[in-house]
Amino acid sequence: MEKDSFVDCERKRLYKVINFRLPSQFVGIGLVICVLTTAIMFFRAFAMDGGDTEWLKLLLQKTLLVGMLIMSVSKDKIEDEMTMSLRAQSYAIAFIVGVIYALVMPYVEYGVSNVVHSGGEAFKSLGDFQVLLFMLMIQLMFYHFLKRNR
Structure with missing residues (x-):
């Protein structure tokens, strides 16, 4: 017991x-x-x-x-089960898109910087601020988008 x-x-x-x-x-x-x-x-x-x-x-x-x-x-x-579900969906979407962004963006930035600056640019990873800012922006935008279109 x-x-x-x-x-x-x-x-x-x-x-x-x-x-x-x-x-x-x-x-x-x-x-x-x-x-x-x-x-x-x-x-x-x-x-x-x-x-x-x-x-x-x-x-x-x-x-x-x-x-x-x-x-x-x-x-x-007005907080109900629907808004809680939409919030959870927006967090899931933000997490998935944030991980993809963190994996792909350094390579995109490296490629673009090498095209723009013909001298070989160094490969840089993303900082914590950039990833967190992106994920929070995605979560807030998707939550309001999902809430508006329910």
């Missing part, structure tokens, strides 16, 4: 993590964070002289990812 209660307790914890959602007001907060961060990134790219601001670049990248994550895990105003 003790084993069954342990399994039930672990199952409840797992479902608590799986079903975690922020309140629907956090979508707006995440959107504001993303817009402000993107505006600061553009300002930094075009207006600043490119000094020693690598820490600012990393901070802005992480802030943008946090804003998109907040939008991704926030509830809709």
